[in-house]
Structures are given as C-alpha cells and as structure tokens.
Amino acid sequence: MVSTIEPGGVMNLRTDRHGASFRIRLAKILIVATVPIAIAGPALAAGSPPAAPSIVSLATGPSTATVTWKAPASDGGSPITMYVATAAPTITTEAVHSCTTTGATVCTISGLTPGSIYWISVTAGNPTLGPASAPVADSPIGNAPPVMNNLPAITEVTPFEATKKGGTRITIRGTNLLGATKVTFNGVKGTNLVLESPTKIKVTAPKSKAGPAVIKVTTSTGQLTSMAFVFD
Incomplete structure (x- = not known):
C-alpha cells in the first residue's frame, strides 16, 4: 500500500x-510540548528580631552593676546570638555604659559612678536587636554604708519582679538586714518576713497595681534602705 x-x-x-x-x-x-516548570512555595518571612528579655535581679558593687535576666519568650525565628545590657543615668537618656554576652543571661556593667543611680535594660539579638526590657533602677552604685555604721543596705532582690496579685516570695540580700522589722512595696507592707542572716531576708510581696515599685526595708533603729522593683 x-x-x-x-x-x-x-x-x-x-x-x-x-x-x-x-x-x-x-x-x-x-x-502540545510539555516542559517542566518550578512552582514556588510560600515565601519565607524575613527574620524577625527577638522579643524583649526580662530582668530578674540586679546587684551593685563599688562601680558596677551585675544584671541577670530571663531569655525572651520568642527568639524571632532565629537563635539568639547576643545580649546587650545597658546603664543610663535617667530613664530617658542614652546609655553610657554596657556589657554584652553571646548567650549567657548575666553580665556586669562596669565603670559606673559611685553614688549614682542608673536605669538598667537588656536587649536580645539574633543578630538583629529587638526591643529592650523594661528599664529598672538600681540602688546607688557603691553607696552601701560600711558595716560598722549598722545601716541597712540592699544589694540584690530576687526575683526582681512579682505578680500584681501578690504572694511572690522575695529574697533580699545586702548588709545589716538582721534587724529588719518590715519590708514595704510602694508603702504596702509585705508578709511572712524571715530574717535568715545579716545579709539575707525573705518576705512575701503584697498585692499591688502593675508597674514600677520601691522596696523599703526598715530596721529596729528606724533606718531604711530601698531598691526599685516591678509588679506585672
């Protein structure tokens, strides 16, 4: 065919x-000729900065402030690679001293002026820096009276924040605390005060409105010392 x-x-x-x-x-x-085509998946979001850490405690020295904090609730999708703790003379001015870590949640800020009060805050980075923690004020740097004066002085409060509902157990460290008769938070007396040693006492925080507070320790001689605190 x-x-x-x-x-x-x-x-x-x-x-x-x-x-x-x-x-x-x-x-x-x-x-119809067929050719392979690539179908793009959903675009990945660009890396976000981490959330703010939260300060747990502050301890002051002759010209230093050692700050301890909790890692932020979110790392922004990338591992945290650094923390920066800063000290500023007021809550509205720029920091004048700082310290950094590559992951540790404690560092010591040095070079501070004795007798001065600084506002301390901490920022996390991944490596993009996120928002700073709520700033807290330390006790006067190097202003703890000598033991021979029998005056109380607070050097550390742990934890540095408490629930506004009350009931958080607080440990206060310092000097000449054994004669403490009361501890107040913004003027409200704490409960279950226990005098463990001249350098350590414990107390239960009362109910309070959220926000910054001042802890005051009063001794049997009427002397008192104070440190900033936070209710959330």
Whole structure:
C-alpha cells in the first residue's frame, strides 16, 4: 500500500493488489510540548528580631552593676546570638555604659559612678536587636554604708519582679538586714518576713497595681534602705 499526504491533511491511499484508491481527510491533531516548570512555595518571612528579655535581679558593687535576666519568650525565628545590657543615668537618656554576652543571661556593667543611680535594660539579638526590657533602677552604685555604721543596705532582690496579685516570695540580700522589722512595696507592707542572716531576708510581696515599685526595708533603729522593683 502506498500513501501520500496532501496539503490540508488529505491522505491518498492506493492498494497495490487491486489498484483501488481512497482519499481520507485526517482530523486535526494538536501536539502540545510539555516542559517542566518550578512552582514556588510560600515565601519565607524575613527574620524577625527577638522579643524583649526580662530582668530578674540586679546587684551593685563599688562601680558596677551585675544584671541577670530571663531569655525572651520568642527568639524571632532565629537563635539568639547576643545580649546587650545597658546603664543610663535617667530613664530617658542614652546609655553610657554596657556589657554584652553571646548567650549567657548575666553580665556586669562596669565603670559606673559611685553614688549614682542608673536605669538598667537588656536587649536580645539574633543578630538583629529587638526591643529592650523594661528599664529598672538600681540602688546607688557603691553607696552601701560600711558595716560598722549598722545601716541597712540592699544589694540584690530576687526575683526582681512579682505578680500584681501578690504572694511572690522575695529574697533580699545586702548588709545589716538582721534587724529588719518590715519590708514595704510602694508603702504596702509585705508578709511572712524571715530574717535568715545579716545579709539575707525573705518576705512575701503584697498585692499591688502593675508597674514600677520601691522596696523599703526598715530596721529596729528606724533606718531604711530601698531598691526599685516591678509588679506585672
């Protein structure tokens, strides 16, 4: 059998045996070439900065402030690679001293002026720096009276914040605390005061409205010392 195709898709068929011939119009055939394509998935969000850490405690020295904090609730999607703790003379001025870590949640800020009060805050980075923690004020740097004066002085409060509902057990460290008769938080007396040693007492925080507070320790001689605190 011999076949030919004419323009327009007409096929001529002729058999060799009987000489019969046929004309057949072919149906149009659509040929589609296929090529692989890449389908993009959902775009990944750019790395976000971590949330703010929260300060747990502060301890002051002759010209230093050692700050301890809790890691933020969110790292922004990337591991935290650094923390920066800063000290500013007021809550609205820029920091004048700082210390950094690569993951540790405690560091000591040095070079502080004795007798001065600083506002301390901490920022986490991944490496993009996130928002700073709520600033807290330390006790006067290097202003703890000598033991011979029998005056109380607070050097550390742990934890540094308590629930506004009350009931948080607070440990206060310092000097000449054994004669403490009461501890107040913004003027409200704490409960269950326990005098463990001249350098350590414990008390239960009362109910309070959220926000900054001042802890005051009063001794049997009427002397008192104070440190900033936070209710949340």
